[in-house]
Amino acid sequence: MTDIELSKIIDAGDLGLITIDTNIFHRFGYDLTSPSLTALGQFAKSPIAFVLPDIIEGEVRNRMSGNSISATAQLRSALRDFRKARRPSAKVLADVEALLGVGDDINADVQGRWTAFVDATNAEMLTAGEYLNSDALVASYFGTKPPFEANEEKKAEFPDAIALLELEARGERDQKYVLAVSKDKGWSAFANDAKWLIIRDELPVALGFFHRADGYVVGRAVTMLEDAEKFALADDFDREVVKFVDNINPLIEADSFLFFDADFVSAEYEGRDAVQEHDVTIIDSDKDSVTLAFDAILKVNITAEFSFSIHDSIDDDYLTLGTTEVSRVVEVESHVVMKVARESGPEDGAISLEIETPRFVRVDFGEVEPDMQPDED
Template sequence: MPYDAFTIDTNAIIQGGMNFEAGLLAQLDQFKGGPLQFVVSEIVVRETLKHLNVSTKKARDAARSALDRAAQLGLISSDAAQTAIDALADSRTVARSKIASFLEATGAETVPANLCAIDALLKSYFDPTPPFEATGDKKNEFPDALALLSLEAWAKAAGKTVLAASADKGWQSFAEKSEHIFVEGDLADAMQIVQAHAEAAAKAVNTFLRGIAEGDLPDDERSMNALLADALAEWEFDVEASAPYRYELDETELRLESFALTERDGDHGVTVVRLTADEVVCRVDVEITATAHAHFSLFAWDSIDREEIGMGRTSASSEETFDAAVLITIAGSIDGPVADLEIVDLEVVEALGSVDMGEINLDFGDSDEIDDYNQLQLMLEGEER
């Protein structure tokens, strides 16, 4: 059915990594000035701001801690470290700015929570009806109830239907009884629903990807491989390990070994999230084999001097095969020859979550450490002369 407006819940924003500049959330700017209105509940804005405040403060504290540690180790002067610390922006200001920029970029209209009638809210709570559950702590559902009832009141007053992207069961249960709010559980799937001619675009992209998978388009295959390798190298994943010393994770990297396009009933899992006359953006499922690398710093406690001392660095790696999803931008007309299509951009939106590196130990054969020791000996010999 045709929809008049589109919205998302907090859950969809969190699943998008609260990254408004890339991935699926960045594609929502297509609604600004378009025929489909983009609306966001005031409750969703407030909840997102709360989550962003936490994450930006955590990042600011981590940056400050890293600069303090770098100064202690002599990697940067204390004055330079303090200058960098002073340059860190206020985390709450950054959070507010990010949300404001997102709302501006998407042309979003914020639906105020006070549109929710108190009698409707109380009836939903005491009956109870979705999003309130019959059992459990119903108080946790108040934000969802405020968001949904205010959105429904807005849609009813304007005579509009709203498609919401939400994996929340309360939102989905509410939509089942609403004449104005409809819910799709996956953000990419929801965005495809509102794309005109999405079915034809998906068919053309599937034909294009089939040509890549079968080796008929070698240039496009090489291009996709290179773009995927670059995007995967920037993907961050969690690391689990055990060690006889305390360790700190310094950096991680994923190096692409190979990939295969995932097939679903003969197709390649294409979900069209944006479509223009000369470009299509779609999510595609892939299976990836990559080598996960992790680098660690090891520390031991000196019980005599009662201080922690650095024991050096070590690294570990593990080959992993995992399901992933990428967002690819294809230039060219879907009505033209498939050979004229070209992948011009690729982002990884779902990939490896965590890797267990097992037990890690000091690497006494590290060439850099050997070179450091040799250089130290030369310095000491020079001082003796």
């Protein structure tokens, strides 16, 4: 379906539901307080309902639990290493673990965060028992119809099929179209043959269809973003970017003919590409403010220290061969959500501003080797 056709459906009041796939939650790091995700709360007082199939809820909660379990295990390991190296008192470590909630019930934590998200967005949960047509599911599976594909991974597509059939059934019941946001090709293929399902692959793009009348704000905001000397908004943005870069935790990759260990040294912000008006989308608005979403390309200088060694087969040990520091300027694509006053002036900064991109950045330093140059006196 074209953008023009979708706009006409919305204007005619024929769109009744909006939903998002698990991969959209993944896009925002399963952070249920993400302003992009909480923007779905705008439909609470509208004729359009934000719905989530139960299968999506289960997948998201499982991923959140898995992430929490993994992070907790890493933290426990780090605390054990710290205890061995620094020998702190048992009470200090116990206090730290209590402060960080290391021993807290992960399932209860996930339940609490999920409940808060559902309440904040007024999400309506769809259940397979109410909407799933099991005959249609079996027919799709054996007929290799979307989202099932002709490969050995067909069983893994059952969750998608259940969610899609629930959504199509709800659209049929209400006689309303369903706007689903997903990057899954199987969802798009299913929608091609479905009567009520419409797919878009980016959440900001989908939300932008509901704020076309506010487009005039975008041009002014983009102008204000590009001159920090004249506009407080640009200064707010640049300060937030610097804070984001200061907290980057890069995954360092490199190649060498020697064994090496890599340690992150620093990350320095060196500038960004100009924000283009056509890249900015309005994802929410009210009578006083407008919320903008856009991707910004940041240039970041990442420095890492490499320590090299070689294996001594006689003593079965590693001999240190020295270290070297290497810097690389990389481009980091950051997703920005910024709320601004609808009628803002030069001295008006952002009402709220958040960079939603995960701070884990992959940096490939290429071929590295020890610095064999003698130190200058």
